[in-house]
Amino acid sequence: MKMIQNPHSENMSEQSPLTVLVVGSGGREHTLAWACQKSPLVQRVIAAPGNPGMAKDGCECENVAADNIEEIVQLAVETCVDLVVVGPEVPLSLGLVDALAQAGIMAYGPKADGALFEASKSHTKAFLLKYGIPTGAADSFEDASAAKEYLNTAAYPIVIKADGLAAGKGVIIAEDHETALQTVDDMIVGAKFGESSKTILIEECLVGEETSIHVIVSGSDYIILPTSQDHKPIFEGDKGPNTGGMGAYSPADLIDDTLMQRIEAEIVKPSVDGLVAEGVDYRGTLYIGLMITTTGPKVIEFNVRFGDPETQVLIPRLETDPVEIMLATIKGELGSLDVKIKNDYAITVVLASQGYPESYPKGEIISLPKTLEDNEMVFHAGTKKDADGNILTNGGRVLGATALGSNLHEAAEKAYRLCDRISFDSKYLRRDIGAKELNRQTT
Ligand SMILES: Nc1ncnc2c1ncn2[C@@H]1O[C@H](COP(=O)(O)OP(=O)(O)OP(=O)(O)O)[C@@H](O)[C@H]1O
Ligand SMILES: [Mg+2]
Known part of the structure; x- marks a missing residue:
C-alpha cells in the first residue's frame, strides 16, 4: 500500500485516514462514495450535495450544489478535506480542480484546460485531427448561413453537435437536408443550448458498433480500465430515444484483445502524448467514446469524467482500492501502481x-x-x-x-x-x- 501524505498537516502521520469529499448526486457519485466508504485509507466521506443512498451508506451530505465552485471549495477547506473526487463535468469545466489546487487540496479530475476536451467538441476535434487520431471528418461553424451552405453539398445522414455542454442532448443525427437546416436554425439562431450552441460542429455520420473505454490518465502515464458497455436507448432492442444510459455491464467482449491493442496504439497513446505536448497536465478519467467502423475504431467524443452508469460496473470490479488509484493519479505515481481487477x-x-x-x-x-x-x-x-x-x-x-x-x-x-x-x-x-x-x- 502506498504512503498517504496529508496536504494539510506536516505533523500528521503519513497514514492518517483521509477525509474525502465527493462532488455530485447521481449514481456515479454514489458508487464513488461507496468505494471511498469501503477504503481503509478513508475515515470520513462528505458528499455535496449527495443523495439519500449516499447518506444511508454513512456519507455526510451537505446541501451545496456541485457547480457552486466557491462554496464547494469553502466546504472542503472548512471540513479539512484531504481529497475531493469530482463526479460530473460541469464543475470540472468551471475550474473546480484549479480552485482546489489553489487552496492546497488534492482533487481527482482534470483542471479546466483538460475539462475543455468535453466542454468544447470543436476543441477536441481540432486536437484529434492535429495528432492524427482517427475520428469523423467535421467542420465547425458560428455562422448559420455558412453552415447551411455546407449542408447543401453534404451527404446524409449527417451529425450536428452543439459545441459546448448540453447535458447529453446537444447532438442531432439529421436524416435529411431539411432536418439539418432546421437544426442549424434551432442551435445557432434560436440558441437552443444557449452559449453551448453558438458554435456547432457538423460531422460525418460514422457507422458501426458504438462503445467506450475509460482511461485513467496521470500526465504521461495511463491505465485503461476494463471494458464496459452502456445501453443508451430507452426501449429494449436498442429502440427509441437516447437516455443518459439504461444499464451497463463489464467486461464487454465487443472490444477483444486485438481491438484493444489497436485502440491503445491508434487512440489512447497518441491522445495522452498529445495532451502532454499541448501542455495539459491531465489527472483524472478520460472517457473515450468510440465507433468501431469497418476501417477501424474512431473517436466520437471525449468525456473528462467517469461514465454513468459505467462507473456502477467498473468501480465494483476493481480489486485495487479505487482511492489508492485516485491518489496515485494525482501524485504522478500511477506508472508504478499495479491495478488489479476482479474476475467477476x-x-x-x-x-x-x-x-x-x-x-x-x-x-x-x-x-x-x-x-x-x-x-x-x-x-x-x-x-x-x-x-x-x-x-x-x-x-x-x-x-x-x-x-x-x-x-x-x-x-x-x-x-x-x-x-x-x-x-x-x-x-x-x-x-x-x-x-x-x-x-x-x-x-
Ligand atoms: N459522428 C457520429 N456518427 C454517428 N453517430 C454519432 C456521431 N457523433 C455522435 N453520434 C451519436 O450521438 C451520441 C452523442 O454524441 P456525443 O457523444 O458526441 O455527445 P454528448 O452529448 O457529449 O454525449 P454524452 O452525453 O454521451 O457525453 C453518441 O453516443 C452517438 O450515438
Ligand atoms: Mg460527451
Whole structure:
C-alpha cells in the first residue's frame, strides 16, 4: 500500500485516514462514495450535495450544489478535506480542480484546460485531427448561413453537435437536408443550448458498433480500465430515444484483445502524448467514446469524467482500492501502481420513471430491499427523502441495481432479481441489459 501524505498537516502521520469529499448526486457519485466508504485509507466521506443512498451508506451530505465552485471549495477547506473526487463535468469545466489546487487540496479530475476536451467538441476535434487520431471528418461553424451552405453539398445522414455542454442532448443525427437546416436554425439562431450552441460542429455520420473505454490518465502515464458497455436507448432492442444510459455491464467482449491493442496504439497513446505536448497536465478519467467502423475504431467524443452508469460496473470490479488509484493519479505515481481487477462480471440495470427521457412523475414512494446479499448494490441516482423518512423518486433515472457474478449470466440473474425486489408506481426498466453479449456467448 502506498504512503498517504496529508496536504494539510506536516505533523500528521503519513497514514492518517483521509477525509474525502465527493462532488455530485447521481449514481456515479454514489458508487464513488461507496468505494471511498469501503477504503481503509478513508475515515470520513462528505458528499455535496449527495443523495439519500449516499447518506444511508454513512456519507455526510451537505446541501451545496456541485457547480457552486466557491462554496464547494469553502466546504472542503472548512471540513479539512484531504481529497475531493469530482463526479460530473460541469464543475470540472468551471475550474473546480484549479480552485482546489489553489487552496492546497488534492482533487481527482482534470483542471479546466483538460475539462475543455468535453466542454468544447470543436476543441477536441481540432486536437484529434492535429495528432492524427482517427475520428469523423467535421467542420465547425458560428455562422448559420455558412453552415447551411455546407449542408447543401453534404451527404446524409449527417451529425450536428452543439459545441459546448448540453447535458447529453446537444447532438442531432439529421436524416435529411431539411432536418439539418432546421437544426442549424434551432442551435445557432434560436440558441437552443444557449452559449453551448453558438458554435456547432457538423460531422460525418460514422457507422458501426458504438462503445467506450475509460482511461485513467496521470500526465504521461495511463491505465485503461476494463471494458464496459452502456445501453443508451430507452426501449429494449436498442429502440427509441437516447437516455443518459439504461444499464451497463463489464467486461464487454465487443472490444477483444486485438481491438484493444489497436485502440491503445491508434487512440489512447497518441491522445495522452498529445495532451502532454499541448501542455495539459491531465489527472483524472478520460472517457473515450468510440465507433468501431469497418476501417477501424474512431473517436466520437471525449468525456473528462467517469461514465454513468459505467462507473456502477467498473468501480465494483476493481480489486485495487479505487482511492489508492485516485491518489496515485494525482501524485504522478500511477506508472508504478499495479491495478488489479476482479474476475467477476458486473451488471447494472437502471430503474427509471415511466415516461423518461421525456416527462415523468416524481415523488413516488420507493420500497427498497431491507437487506442486500454479498455482491448486490443499489446505487441511488434520482431520489430524495421526505420528512417522514420515505425515499421518493426524484428523477428520470431513479436507481441502479448492480450485481457481480462469476459469469455475465449469473450477474444478470442476480441484478434482475434485485430489480424485482424494488418497487415504485412508475418503475420502468429494460429487461435486456447485457442480452446481446449473452447471446454472443451462447452461440
Ligand atoms: N459522428 C457520429 N456518427 C454517428 N453517430 C454519432 C456521431 N457523433 C455522435 N453520434 C451519436 O450521438 C451520441 C452523442 O454524441 P456525443 O457523444 O458526441 O455527445 P454528448 O452529448 O457529449 O454525449 P454524452 O452525453 O454521451 O457525453 C453518441 O453516443 C452517438 O450515438
Ligand atoms: Mg460527451
